[in-house]
Every structure is written in C-alpha cells, then in structure tokens.
Amino acid sequence: MSISVKNISKKYKTVLALQNITFEVQEGELFGLIGPDGAGKTTLFRLLTTLLIPNEGSATVANYDIVKQVKEIRNSVGYMPGKFSLYQDLTIAENLAFFATIFGTTIEENYDLIEDIYVQIEPFKNRRAGALSGGMKQKLALCCALIHKPKVLFLDEPTTGVDPVSRKEFWEMLKRLKQKGITILVSTPYMDEASLCDRIALIQKGKILKIDSPDAIVKAYEKTIYEVATNQMHNLILDLKEFPSQFSVFAFGEFMHYIDKNDPFDIAVLRSYLQEKGHQNISIHKATPTIEDVFMDL
Ligand SMILES: Nc1ncnc2c1ncn2[C@@H]1O[C@H](COP(=O)(O)OP(=O)(O)OP(=O)(O)O)[C@@H](O)[C@H]1O
Numbered sequence: 001m002s003i004s005v006k007n008i009s010k011k012y013k014t015v016l017a018l019q020n021i022t023f024e025v026q027e028g029e030l031f032g033l034i035g036p037d038g039a040g041k042t043t044l045f046r047l048l049t050t051l052l053i054p055n056e057g058s059a060t061v062a063n064y065d066i067v068k069q070v071k072e073i074r075n076s077v078g079y080m081p082g083k084f085s086l087y088q089d090l091t092i093a094e095n096l097a098f099f100a101t102i103f104g105t106t107i108e109e110n111y112d113l114i115e116d117i118y119v120q121i122e123p124f125k126n127r128r129a130g131a132l133s134g135g136m137k138q139k140l141a142l143c144c145a146l147i148h149k150p151k152v153l154f155l156d157e158p159t160t161g162v163d164p165v166s167r168k169e170f171w172e173m174l175k176r177l178k179q180k181g182i183t184i185l186v187s188t189p190y191m192d193e194a195s196l197c198d199r200i201a202l203i204q205k206g207k208i209l210k211i212d213s214p215d216a217i218v219k220a221y222e223k224t225i226y227e228v229a230t231n232q233m234h235n236l237i238l239d240l241k242e243f244p245s246q247f248s249v250f251a252f253g254e255f256m257h258y259i260d261k262n263d264p265f266d267i268a269v270l271r272s273y274l275q276e277k278g279h280q281n282i283s284i285h286k287a288t289p290t291i292e293d294v295f296m297d298l
Pocket residue numbers: 012013015016017035036037038039040041042043044157
C-alpha cells in the first residue's frame with residue numbers, strides 16, 4: 001500500500017480540521033481529494049508529508065510511519081503545496097537546481113522523469129519564477145517536486161488559478177507520471193477534475209463522505225436530476241426554490257439542476273407553474289448526474 005491512513009484526527013485549538021479519516025491509496029494510483037475550501041485537504045497533505053503531527057490515528061506513506069520515520073518520508077515524497085513553493089527571485093533553472101541540491105541529486109540524474117514537462121518551460125529557463133504565468137509556475141513547481149524521483153507525489157490544488165488549457169495539459173502530465181509508477185494524491189475544488197482520478201474521496205468539514213471511483217459514485221446516485229432553463233435565469237432559481245415539492249436546486253453552467261421530492265414527478269405541473277410565474281422558452285430535461293450533483297446532495 002502506498003498511502004494508508006487510519007482514524008486520523010487533527011485539531012487546531014478549537015477547530016477540528018480532520019475527523020477520523022481512514023483511506024488507502026494503492027501503488028501507482030491517481031487518487032483525488034475533492035472538497036471545498038476549508039474541508040481539511042491541506043491539513044491532510046501536511047500530516048502525510050510530516051509537516052504536522054496528528055492528534056489521533058496513524059498513517060504510513062511508502063510504508064513509512066508519518067511520525068516515526070520523518071526523514072524516510074521526506075526522501076520518498078514530492079510535495080507541491082497550494083501556494084507556490086518556488087523562490088520568486090530565482091530563475092527556472094536556479095529553482096530546479098536548488099531543489100535537486102537539497103535532495104542530494106542533480107537535474108541530469110532524474111531528467112527522464114521531468115523531461116516532457118521541463119521542455120515546455122526550458123525556453124524560459126533564465127526567467128525569474130516571479131515573472132512566470134500561472135501555468136508555467138505550476139509546471140516548474142511540479143518539476144521541483146519530482147526532481148528527487150519520489151515514490152509518492154502530493155499535489156495540493158495544483159490547478160487553482162491556472163487557465164483551462166494549462167489545467168488540461170497538467171492532468172495529461174499526471175497520467176504520464178502515473179504510468180511511470182508514481183502514486184499521486186491530488187486535491188482539487190474543481191468537480192470536473194474528479195472524473196480524471198482513478199478513485200476519489202469527497203471531503204467536507206474534515207470528514208470523508210464517500211470514497212470510490214468517480215463512475216461508481218455517479219452510478220450509485222439514485223435521484224433524478226432535471227436540467228431547467230427559461231428566458232429568465234435569474235428569477236428561475238428563486239421560483240424553483242418556491243416550488244412546493246422542490247428538494248434541491250442549484251446553478252449548473254447555463255442551467256439549473258433541479259431535484260423534486262417526488263420521483264417520478266410530473267414535469268407538466270412544473271412547466272405550468274413556471275409559465276404562471278411569467279417564464280417563457282421553458283426547457284426541462286432529465287440530466288445525467290455528475291460528481292458535482294452528488295457532492296451538492298451530500
Ligand atoms: N493553522 C491553523 N490554525 C487554526 N485553524 C486552521 C489552521 N489551518 C487550517 N485551519 C482550519 O482548519 C480547517 C481545514 O483547513 P484546511 O486548510 O486543511 O482546508 P482545505 O480543504 O485545504 O481548504 P483551503 O483550500 O482553503 O486551504 C479550516 O476550518 C481552517 O480554517
């Protein structure tokens with residue numbers, strides 16, 4: 001087992017940041033922690049990379065204990081924290097050389113692992129990290145986290161604030177790293193990225209609410225979701241919330257996702273209710289559930 005977490009709890013004074021967290025990640029797995037700000041994702045990363053000590057429970061990473069084998073873990077893991085870890089005044093090449101040196105290695109020794117990422121930023125290697133775009137900083141930070149050839153890679157919200165094209169490229173890089181046998185624990189607040197993981201844990205307020213493959217999580221979802229749109233999207237959410245048998249409603253891209261307390265329920269009744277409220281061009285269709293729908297319903 002690459003990561004094994006057993007009944008971990010972590011408190012900051014009065015804040016219970018993690019409550020009784022248990023999960024395992026297999027070798028070579030791409031495992032996602034999906035949850036909103038404050039869910040406890042960063043705390044979990046800091047525990048697993050030995051930067052914090054749990055109040056309760058135990059965990060191993062690459063078969064090393066996170067409390068008793070700190071040095072071994074630090075040599076076996078790569079950590080890309082949410083806030084960029086780079087030295088802003090050093091160039092791309094200097095940052096990478098610095099990280100290689102502190103791990104007692106050289107860029108050349110492990111170049112094969114970072115090559116396909118590094119070639120994308122190499123043309124700018126003399127540019128200071130502080131002057132790079134979000135996407136380029138992210139690639140450099142990933143190279144720095146990989147330079148000592150870690151067995152396990154921890155990536156805390158690596159795509160936050162990065163443009164959509166770079167986000168897509170980043171996930172393709174992760175797939176290639178996984179094929180090289182590296183275990184990856186990645187957190188993201190973006191629900192669409194959940195489907196790119198082998199398995200995910202949905203985490204909220206310090207608790208894991210569900211763990212499974214994204215497909216299985218969506219398939220197990222039993223409620224029927226309706227995609228609703230009209231010519232007055234602003235009023236639509238308010239009107240849907242007032243519909244007597246409404247169970248839940250939330251904005252989903254250009255639609256509202258609506259769930260009724262009754263299943264099946266009569267779409268015609270909702271349609272005439274919306275007409276009475278002055279809506280036109282009403283469209284109501286069954287939607288395919290997504291991870292976001294499951295999450296909103298937890
Ligand atoms: N040093 C700290 N002292 C007190 N409370 C903290 C500290 N660090 C985090 N917390 C609290 O612990 C909870 C979990 O925070 P954590 O940063 O782990 O969440 P997160 O899912 O990573 O969210 P974010 O993306 O906002 O960092 C939050 O309620 C947060 O306010």
